[in-house]
Amino acid sequence: MNTFNVQPATAETLPDLVALIAGREDAAQRLNSMRERLASGQLKLERTLILRSGRGMEGHATIPEIPQIPVFINLRADAPDEAMTILARAICEQAGAGQQLILTDALAPLHAMPVEAAGWVLDSRYVVYETDLHARAYPLDPQAQAVDADCPHVRELLEQLGQSDLKLSEDWTLIALPSADGIPVALGAVGPGGRPDTASLNLIGVLPQARGQGLGTRLHAHLLALAAQKFAHHAGGTEAENFSMRRIFAGHGSRLVATQMYFVQESQA
Structure with a gap:
């Protein structure tokens, strides 16, 4: 023994x-x-x-x-x-x-x-996933808009997504994506990660009534495109049971590097 x-x-x-x-x-x-x-x-x-x-x-x-x-x-x-x-x-x-x-x-x-x-x-x-941002090109979504987290309609959307207390650093960019009728229904953010030349993304969420339309995939691709303008790599992750997010990672060429x-x-x- x-x-x-x-x-x-x-x-x-x-x-x-x-x-x-x-x-x-x-x-x-x-x-x-x-x-x-x-x-x-x-x-x-x-x-x-x-x-x-x-x-x-x-x-x-x-x-x-x-x-x-x-x-x-x-x-x-x-x-x-x-x-x-x-x-x-x-x-x-x-x-x-x-x-x-x-x-x-x-x-x-x-x-x-x-x-x-x-x-x-x-x-x-x-x-946990990692992405080589220079290995492929990611499309900027023409409908995506940079928004201010302090705007009333953005704060309302954050509250609907369960993120009313979200605070972003000045070097982060908050992005909204609208539904077909032009109303913002999805939010995500991009900024520097914890390692050199590495970006971090926060796919904050898509309203329940707008899910299943590919908005999360489009928003994630747009955030990767923005990240690729300043960084060479992306590191991020999700809950192991979040299979929809894991499919988005895989579809955008991200590589699974750790399970925690x-x-x-x-x-x-």
Whole structure:
């Protein structure tokens, strides 16, 4: 039987944090970057946990100081469920109120039960897509219009779509698409993503009475066309059960890159 041990990372254990990266070159670059950040004070290791067993490194996770930023678990592909439970429990004990924990298939097995056994509750499943915006051309829709989120009719549409509290940064563009009678029935937005040269889209929604007419597909294509004017890539996602949105992603050449499980603390569920 394996004995598992969770400890905070230190400067001496930095190599453990890249031990699960398959490519040696990528691992070396990541390690050098972490050493530079640690030396400059940009990286703090007190909230980074390392999980070991008798066979060596099992996994690790960093708990952000800001609870709104989720925790990602990194585990060996063959890590037993017990290892996941122990690491997830250690995270739960240190996490702030409202903290989310994410399992993504690129970093850890998608096993919900071991995480739930540690005091977390499965909240949702999510799929992530990436798009090469230069691989194909996307059409600008002639009926699409840039709108102001503060205009009364736009606020009303946002409320109908369940997004009355939506606030966009100044570098985002809000787009409306009308139905056949010219009344705006769909909204979406485009702006910079969290990575260099990468756009993010928010397909806010289409009113129920206007669905099934291809408006979501047209709006998504228009947003991609706008994104391609400034960015080379797009990254985004949707709920795993949102098959209509997943068909739109696939139809526009987006590539599925990750499947994720989102967990919240049991006290927050």
